[in-house]
Amino acid sequence: MIYTLEGHDLKHAVEEMLFHLLPTANLTRADTVGEDGDWCRSLLSEQGGEAVGLAVACIDGVTHESERRARVAGLAPLDYKRAVTELVKMTVYDAVVPTLAQPPVWGSLTGVRPAKLARGLIERGMSRGEAAAYLREHFYVSPERTALTIRAAATAMELDKDIGPDDISLYVGIPFCPSRCYYCSFVSSTTAQSGHLIEPYLDTLCREIAETAALVREAGKRVQSVYIGGGTPTTLSEQQLARLLDTLEQNFDFSRLREYTVEAGRPDTITPGKLRALRAAGVGRVSINPQSMDDKVLAAIGRRHAAADVLRAYGEARQAGFREINMDVIAGLAGDTAETFARTVDTLIGLAPENITVHTLAIKRGADLTDKAAAAAQRETVSRMLDGASHALQTAGYGPYYLYRQKFTAGGFENVGWCKPDTECFYNVTMMEELQTILSLGAGGVSKRVDRATGWIERTNNPKYPLEYIRAADRLSGGKRKLLFPRQ
Ligand code: SF4
Incomplete structure (x- = not known):
């Protein structure tokens, strides 16, 4: 699969999401995409204090496009990087998922430690139910994997004591x-x-x-x-x-x-x-x-x-x-x-x-x-x-x-x-x-x-x-x- 980065250089974020969704794809970065074959364009721009992420994916001749926006005005450099990285990953996710037979059970989560993420949410004040809802609604994790994650997080919190x-x-x-x-x-x-x-x-x-x-x-x-x-x-x-x-x-x-x-x-x-x-x-x-x-x-x-x-x-x-x-x-x-x-x-x-x-x-x-x-x-x-x-x-x-x-x-x-x-x-x-x-x-x-x-x-x-x-x-x-x- 050919992919392009336009208006940004977040190669790792794009590749990580594409490999997550299409684990057997051979990815090649290019300056432009051609007419044939599978391809994905990832674009990022800024308008009026908002970052605008856009992705267009063509897989097996079917094209999907997605756009998301995030407020980035006034963010510290690290928070800015985090926000635009997420924007880029999520737009690629949104553009590619409709071309798949089924969405991935882990949704857009690419990390290797989902329970650590859930633990962080709970330690920052969410109830277990709220953390579960966040995993399902924000990352599109399936209900079964969400339940698994919350149980693993609960075990870790118990042993941590x-x-x-x-x-x-x-x-x-x-x-x-x-x-x-x-x-x-x-x-x-x-x-x-x-x-x-x-x-x-x-x-x-x-x-x-x-x-x-x-x-x-x-x-x-x-x-x-x-x-x-x-x-x-x-x-x-x-x-x-x-x-x-x-x-x-x-x-x-x-x-x-x-x-x-x-x-x-x-x-x-x-x-x-x-x-x-x-x-x-x-x-x-x-x-x-x-x-x-x-x-x-x-x-x-x-x-x-x-x-x-x-x-x-x-x-x-x-x-x-x-x-x-x-x-x-x-x-x-x-x-x-x-x-x-x-x-x-x-x-x-x-x-x-x-x-x-x-x-x-x-x-x-x-x-x-x-x-x-x-x-x-x-x-x-x-x-x-x-x-x-x-x-x-x-x-x-x-x-x-x-x-x-x-x-x-x-x-x-x-x-x-x-x-x-x-x-x-x-x-x-x-x-x-x-x-x-x-x-x-x-x-x-x-x-x-x-x-x-x-x-x-x-x-x-x-x-x-x-x-x-x-x-x-x-x-x-x-x-x-x-x-x-x-x-x-
Ligand atoms: S480390 Fe495990 S998987 Fe690898 S060769 Fe040894 S027994 Fe097999």
Whole structure:
């Protein structure tokens, strides 16, 4: 699709909205639009203290035009930018939506944290009902997604009460997996490619743990939750896992820890010995992620395990004493249908894990689905999968407790964590809702300092890939020192 910007240069705003509405479009900016093909013009001007946004979109030969105005006279530069950005996005939304078979369930919301937006509305004085009405009427969010958002916002507000000014959480990343799933969007290397890096990676990680723990002590912070994710942390051998867990325990004060999670992830990496090591270290929550319980789908996505391995790993985790288990599934995988996906969800509900997380497959820009009919069909299938899962989970006593959206998910849907009563994953909520400072250790780690009084967030990133990370061993704690001691 060709698009033009006329009277403004808000490329990001226009592209974000176009990708939200047309996730498989290949966007190209041009000076003018031609006669053929799909195109969108976005225009902005000012008249008498008002900004005037205009958009004209032509899709499959059908043209729609929209215009909106906003009072901008006297606005401070930041508020002015916010107002015209919204104007530009909303006019593009208004012009494109009539050309779609159905409006998006998230309306014009493009952000990845809808519950954070709702929380902001409630904290600024709206009742939950008023915030819900605002989401529906201002952003055109569907009633179902609005209800989901308000429940997630309420959970976050409840957990927020337990966070003190010096409480922080830790994330530890292990970016290795036994094989690569075809849909994977994480930075993770297979053991075949990078197995030789695991030991030096652990050396660097143990050093980063010791240095970070010293900073945390010096800053007087307390660790409230730990999440070891990846990749697949249980790709590590029993000895390597024990070394990591021991290093964490010896360096940090875990006496106030309320939650300790390890993403065991792939059942083909889980053994009774590793599960015992996790329990012995105080890990209380594990994630065992089938993604699908259909062997054909598992084979198609490059997982080297069958549904039976998931059942075995789940049984072993219960036997090892885990009382909180999460299981992830993904809607929209290759070869999956609404019926086989429903069977997956039913099988997991039958196992009765405390948490079930329903993800939507993220598609990459310009990926295979350039065929609009195929994209629409996939959207329809994923929609049925999610609606069916939502109904089955609620009937079985699960409630939604956190949600987030990824850019470019199939059909513009969302990922939702469901839980049985009082089993919310604290880390997932605080991380997604940006409720507290989180220090991230390991390759690709993004640490965030959250100023709880103002909401201001500062970040520092570790190098993305294992080799870069190992080479940066001497420089890893500098960014975290700046985060923890901003005035030094
Ligand atoms: S297990 Fe997870 S991190 Fe590893 S390749 Fe598969 S999707 Fe990616």
